[in-house]
Amino acid sequence: MKNIKWITFALVVMLALVLAACGGAKEEATPAPAATEAPAAAATEAPAATEAPSQPAEEMACDDPLGCISVAAGDPIRIGYALVVSGPNETLGVDSRRGIEIAIDDKGEVLGHPIELVGEDALCSAEGGQAAATKLASDPTLIGVIGTNCSSAGEPASAILSDAGTVLVSPSNTAPSLTDPETHQAGYLRTAHNDKVQGKAVAEYAYNELGARTAATIHDGSPYAEQLQQVFADVFTELGGEIVAQEAVNAGDTDMRPVLTSIAVHKPDFLYYPIFIAEGGFITAQAKEVSGLEDTILAGSDGMISPDFVAAAGDAAEGMYISGPNLAFESELGKHFLEAHQAKYGEDPLSAFHAHAYDGANMLFAAVEKVAVQDADGNIYIGRQALRDALFATAGMEGITGTITCDEYGDCADPQIVINQIQNGEYVPVWPK
Amino acid sequence: MLRNLLKKYDTTDLVMYLIGAVLAALVIYGSYQTLSSGKYSGEVWLDFIIFGLAQGSIYALIALGYTLVYGILFMINFAHGEVFMSGTFTAYFLAIYLDSTGFWNQHPIISILLALVVAVAVSTTIAVVLERIAYRPLRGAPRLVPLITAIGASFFLQYTFRGLYGSGVKTYPDVDALKGSWNIFGIEILKTQAVVIVASVILMVALRFYVQKTKAGRAMRAVAEDKEAAALMGIDVDRVIVNTFALGGASAAAAGIMYALIFKQVNAFMGFIPGIKAFTAAVLGGIGNLPGAMLGGLFLGVVESLGPSLVLDGLGIPAPYQLKDAIAFLMLVLVLIFRPSGIMGENLSEKKA
Structure with a gap:
């Protein structure tokens, strides 16, 4: 009898918490958790389904020093993300992930293959970056990874993914050390500005x-x-x-x-x-x-x-003043992006690095198209070193954030810094005038 | 002479005292250097102390929960930080609701009391349920078992709240009535901090009164003294323990509302660090001892606020505030070297130790 009382009590409390949670989501007016949780879940479940890509019957000769990524006809081309999608800084990561998702929607397919996005939460810490990179590095079918958001996560992630022969294109790492000749990792590039x-x-x-x-x-x-x-x-x-x-x-x-x-x-x-x-x-x-x-x-x-x-x-x-990348996109592409974002997510971009993620993803797709070798059956082979070289050779690519040209240490951005002032809760650019 | 000394204290003791003396000398040297440099004025020192007291009273209120439970069960309830978080987090939803209707700023006192009631209800419930399903079945088990369970319960609560409410930061609405500062005896003191310090002192005094003067408090002390004997005297030990957890939960919830007034931001993981700090405060004051927990909390808060400027600045260490935890734990080491049972702790009996 006493037990039943207790269990009922506990149940009532749990119910109250759940109700509060639903109420809370409504109050916020941004259904962020629900909306963003779903793609992540879908993305992480997906690999299981494609775990065993039907290997092409005849392996094409691969003479790339870092090996090749092979994608069988009809299989998707897979890219990864390592972004901060939970915790206090989740808006930074969700914002960048949306940029990648729109890039994928716009691109549709690469060489006749659909594009699939998988991802890991890299948090905003060295440990998070290390864990996410290790998991992504263990997946040989990924053509590249977009991430990380925080430079703290980028330092270990760039080393781990470079060692694994993959490339890491960051939409928002800005710490100078990441592209410093002394400390730059071979597979690391960024579309974000250098600090x-x-x-x-x-x-x-x-x-x-x-x-x-x-x-x-x-x-x-x-x-x-x-x-x-x-x-x-x-x-x-x-x-x-x-x-x-x-x-x-x-x-x-x-x-x-x-x-x-x-x-x-x-x-x-x-x-x-x-x-x-x-x-x-x-x-x-x-x-x-x-x-x-x-x-x-x-x-x-x-x-x-x-x-x-x-x-x-x-x-x-x-x-107060907040510096950041210029987000007032003048180009047709930029306007298209904002419209697509509004249509897909029902709100304006959350943070500063959506466009950089969009450009980073497109840079990766362009490089894949440049180096991929297709055989008669539609299977494609991508040399890892060739892909890396093609990315570093990116020049004059017109992106939302400007003209993207990579230098030998992976700095690709066309850095346009603006100073915003917070006025009535909005970030209003005040400089350059 | 030397031989006699060596006989009296064994080598470990001597080494510990030596370390203690070196640390104490460093602290004194650093403080002397800072004070003689005249970098900070008297007002600034006073500000440091007041900020420390406000932070310290929150630590103290949480520490009460650790110390109450330890005093009776000799277990460390590591989920206590999450009890603190759960009430504050839930009351946030009431606060934004009240704010959206405008009630929050029209009747700030009623609103804060309402938030307090919700926080206390949730925290107390969670503390009591935790005791019932996580700790009571393990009452006779070795000490380590409930400790590990407590850590598990702590994670369970963190991730339950994270799952329910998301991992982002939520912000309590501003209380307009508590903006700005008061001038009390010529001292500028922020209204929120004044309210927090006064309210926690009142709560602590009330708790002390409850434990010392009421029948339920006497039962609590009897159970703390000797469970079996208390049971033989007709005290319902289980009830007393539930009472203790409820009391700890309520004081943690009160701490949570004060935290929300001072810092505004809440999230599912906010309980961890204050929990650890409050535990430290309880140990510093002498765990199991109520006034000790209060003193320990205030001491820790003040050391954290004052220490980096006072000690590390003088030693010429750059960016000293990153090391405020180091200075706080240095103080813990110093106190425990010279007073192993804490500032107010009695020598632990065989059973308690």
Whole structure:
């Protein structure tokens, strides 16, 4: 009897939680979890079905030093993604994944083969990148991987996938180290800008346009944030400004008031914290409450371009500056993309790197078409080294983000940095005018 | 003389004291350097302390749950951080609903109390259900078993909430009435922080009163002292234990609402780090001891807020706030070297140890 009481009680509580969950989804007006969960599930289930591609009867001679990827007639060409599709930064990854999905819709098929997207959650951490890359590297049928979002995940992922002979095309890694001649991995390219450009743009805007003479920075120990704030600090100093503090916090920290108080002692004109959504939200919301920072201009970068950030920071985000790629696409292709996005997902892009993902996927398709060898039965063979060479040889490709030309270290972007200001909760470009 | 000393303390003790002395010397040297450099003014130090107290009172309220359960069952309820998360997360849905109707800012006090009621109801329920289905069947098992179960329960709750509500960050609506700061005796103090500090002090005093002065509290202390004897005296031990879990859950929920007032953001994994910190606070204060947990929480909060500037700045370490956890745990090591049972802990009896 007592037991039954307990079980009923537990059931009622569970029911309440489920109801709250449904109610919650409606409140948010963005059915993001439900809508995005489905493709992921479909994508991860799919490999099982295609686990055993019917091997072509006669293997064609493959003389590529890294081996070949063979796709039997009628089988799909498979590409992978390794993006952050859960956690506080999920909008970054979902945004990029939608870019890839639209690229696939637009492309339809490659050499008569349909295109299939499979993916792993690379999170926004080195561990996440490593796990996702290891899983994707174990799949020999993938022609390439689009990812990662966070540079922290990109560092291990680029090494693992390069070693496996695959290519990794990142739509949003911006840390300079990834394409530095010293540390560049052979199979790594990116359509996102290098932060050497972004850090410089922010420093010039702060010094020349806003008239800031003293600045402080905060990073979270991630390669992205640490390198970006360093580029900013170097350029700002070169311009004649003074860096009064370079602080750091940890991912997962919530109480930023102490660190902000220690910065406030220097009363900087400009506070730059190019970090991610959760911690960036805490800093933005708490900076206004710290005495000494009332007149300080707050600024962040593309890791914080998301409606989630505006929600997390609240009213405090109003007026702050966020640098990022230029998203006001002038080209026909860009307009088509935005229409397709609106039609397919019923909303505007969530974050900053959808177009870069679209361009990255198209770059990969173009390279496949260039190097794939087709036999009489319709089977195709793609040399891994040849594919890699073709990608690095990409030049003058017209994408949404500009004209894409890769250099020998994998920087392919046509970097166009804009500074946005948050006005009424929207990211409004204010520079260049 | 030396031989006598060596006899009295064995080598391990001596090495520990030596380490302790070196750490203490570093802390003192760093503090001296910072203070003599005059980089921070008195007001700034005061700000650091107030921020620390606000964060610390949240730790303290969560730590009460750890310490209450440990005091009675001698088990560490590692799912307590998730109990804290569950109430706060559920109350978020009420908060945004109230905000959408405009009620939230018209009647902020009623709204916050309503959110508190929801949070307490959910957290208490989860804590009690957890006790019933995860811990009670293992009451007689070796100590390690409920500990591992608690870790499992913690993951279960995290991923249940993640599955139900998604993994994104949710943000509590602003309370307009609590924006800005008050000037109390010439000290600028943020309204939210003042409210949080005062409310937690009231809650802690109430809890202390409950445990010390009421009949149910006396039963609790009796069970903590000796379960069998308490049962022989006619105390329903199971009920007392359920009571304890409920009390811990309620204080965690209160901590959750305070957390929501100060930090606004909630997500399914928000309970983990405060949970660990609160556990540390409970150990720091002397686990099983209520005033100890309060003191430990406040101490930890203040050290985290003050330590990096005070100690690490003086030692010339760049970006010291990334190391605030290191400084907090350094303090834990220091305290435990010199007072192995915590700041307020009594020497543990054979049974408890």
